[in-house]
Amino acid sequence: MSGHDCWYNFFRFCFGPGMRWRDFVLAGAVSAGLTPPAEAQSVPAPPPIETITVIANGKGPAIWHATKNGADVAILGIVTPLPDGFAWNARPLETDLNNIRRVLLPPQVRMGVFSGVWFYLTKSDLLHPPDGKSLSESLDPHVAADLARISNVLHESKDRYNDNAPILAAMRLGSDFRHVDNLTTHEPEDRIATLARARRILVRRIADYDLIPSGEELLKLPPAATGTCIEAEIEDIEYQSRHVQAAASAWAIGDVSGMLANWAPSHYYACLISLSPHATALDARSIDDTVASVTDAMTSGGRTLAIVPIGILLRKGGVIDRLKAEGIAISGP
Secondary structure, three states, X not given: OOOOEHHHHHHHHOOOOOOOHHHOOOOOOEOOOOOOOOOOOOOOOOOOOOOOOOEOOOOOOOEEEEEEOOEEEEEEEEOOOEEOOOOOOOHHHHHHHOOOOEEEEOOEEEOOHHHHHHXXXXXHHHXXXXXXXXXXXHOXXXXXXXXXXXXXXXXXXXXXXXXOOHHHXXXXXXXXXXXXXXXXXXXXXXXXXXXXXXXXXXXXXXXXXXOHHHHHHHHOOOHHHHHHHHHXXXXXXXXXXXXXXXXXXXXHOOOHXXXXXXXXOOHHHHHHHHHOHHHHHHHHHHHHHHHHHHHHHOOOOOOEEEEEEHHHHHOOOOHHHHHHHOOOEEEXX
């Protein structure tokens, strides 16, 4: 699931313009984070002495600290997408990195080159609308009308997507929007990893997941079902076009209230996991694996910095709630 939300981000890019199969590697989780389609499972009530304190880190991004028995894992929440070339103050983070032994990157969904080629050779018909129809002919009329409207906003012909299955069309819409608005889902993760590697800090990804089961499951669904994900993507585009700069600016100075006021869980991602049991399972695994990695780091010696999309960090039943349920204190310095 690379950069934001990992599984979500990957799905939005893997079938992008040109269908770059060799690039099957994103995330995420992460554009707008990972969001469940329904209420998350309840977790045990945390001990009453534990609190969550957010620190602005001297006008840098907010960092949480997970502590237990003297062990400390720093958790840096991230938002995506960011404006391309967005400048943020990394000095507080660089100071923290001087005392860090390892950096954990968010989970990501991947498909290898050979797996992608095999899928394309054997099941490429799933990438197109069924029954020889165009996409517009396959969709409910109101969805087709919304697609035509947003295509015009993006300065694209609606015919650009007519040979795409709805899930693929929605992904390409997201990619086209980010291109038009100069947004990136690779940051801030790439810069953080670069800063860490320059200091010879171990950088590893929390988990890699196989795309094929979820992707095939979604592509096999009828347009009447997956067409709703086009509408969901349009909602995300319209929201992000108004709020992405404000969310990024708030994130950069550790203003969590301002960040959350201008960030929203992805409707598109919620659509995907509502339609696919495989995707739902990956959503749950992204939290399970992140929590496990943080708790394991507490017994590994040395300090760890975990990079976590705020979608899975702060939501009900997310990483913060799960860590607290395991008796880990979450606080500021």
